[in-house]
Amino acid sequence: ENSPAEKKGIQIGDIFSALDDRPTLTMSLIETHLYLKDREKNLLRIRILRGSKTEEITIKRTLLFKEPFSYTLKENTGGLLKIHHLYPPCVSKIKEKIIPRLKIQKKALILDLRNCHEGDIEEARKLINLFMKAREIGYFAQKNGTRQILSCPQNPELEKLRLIIWTNQATIGAAEIVAGVLKEFKEAKIVGLTTPGLVAKQSYIPLENGDGILLTSGIFYLKSEKTLWKKGVEPDIKITEKNPNLTSYLKRSLSY
Structure with a gap:
């Protein structure tokens, strides 16, 4: 936007x-x-x-966002926390600047993951851990049959906060993990469009000539064994408008 x-x-x-x-x-x-x-x-x-x-x-070309997130107050909600990308220090800055304001909220927080198509797995895990605690939230299945377990062991600072999550076709990768896990564990309501299902662990191998090879070494599964790969996260409330905007999302969220 x-x-x-x-x-x-x-x-x-x-x-x-x-x-x-x-x-x-x-x-x-x-x-x-x-x-x-x-x-x-x-x-x-x-x-x-x-x-x-x-x-x-x-x-x-221009730099769109100076910060990895933004937070605005919206009437009848606990506010709108929009994640622009999930790279450090996104979560540490949320802890520093936003959590004190969120702890006093009684109404549902809107976590806006629309167009969040960049980020890493560890930052996604840290964001999830703000809202819930679990020994296993999912895993990456490797080609050799092994599993890389993801866990959220820390006590969550926003455990009691209800969540509404916004998604669209550009909610990709790390953001899909956040949406999928919080929907499964915390029963967060997803409003928007089905995500593309591009949730995989990739490794970059540099070559001597300066080129490189990007290998997919594992695909993500939720703890329930449901994979997000090529399936994505389905919304609980689907936006059917051709070109939905913030007002469209707010209207559907508040009508829930």
Whole structure:
């Protein structure tokens, strides 16, 4: 929201056919993501397929968020905590700046994970541990049959706080773990759209020529044995509007 892409009319679900004349058919999702984040080029030309038409849009790259999260008060809620990305020091800053304000809330907190497509597993685990405690919240199944267990052993500071979680098609990876675990353990209500199910552990292997190989070494399962890989997190309350905005999500959340 409020990004250069949104201001140019680009929407979630748009099909990119080329980036700076480079066809996206030859690019993996990881390559596309890295290309979009290239800091050496200020401008980016995007070719978009919309029905039978092709449109070309030029946007300016910019840093969207100075902080990994934002918190705003919303009427009839415990506030809106929006996670922009799940990299350190996201959770430590939440503990420092936001938790004292959340502890006094009586109404449900909205945890906004829409468009949160970046982050690491450990930061996701720490965020979950703010709301619940469990010896095992899920695991990564390795190809050799072993399991890497994820646990939340610390006493949660916000255990009694009710949760409503917002998701969309750009709630990816670490954010999907947060949504899936809190839905299963804490019965958090999910409002929005089904997430894409891209929840996997990946390892980067650098090569001598400067290239690298990104390997998927494990896929995530909830403690109930349900996998999120390629299935995603299903909403309890589905947003059916074509281009839902914050008002749409708030209305459905407050009507629950």
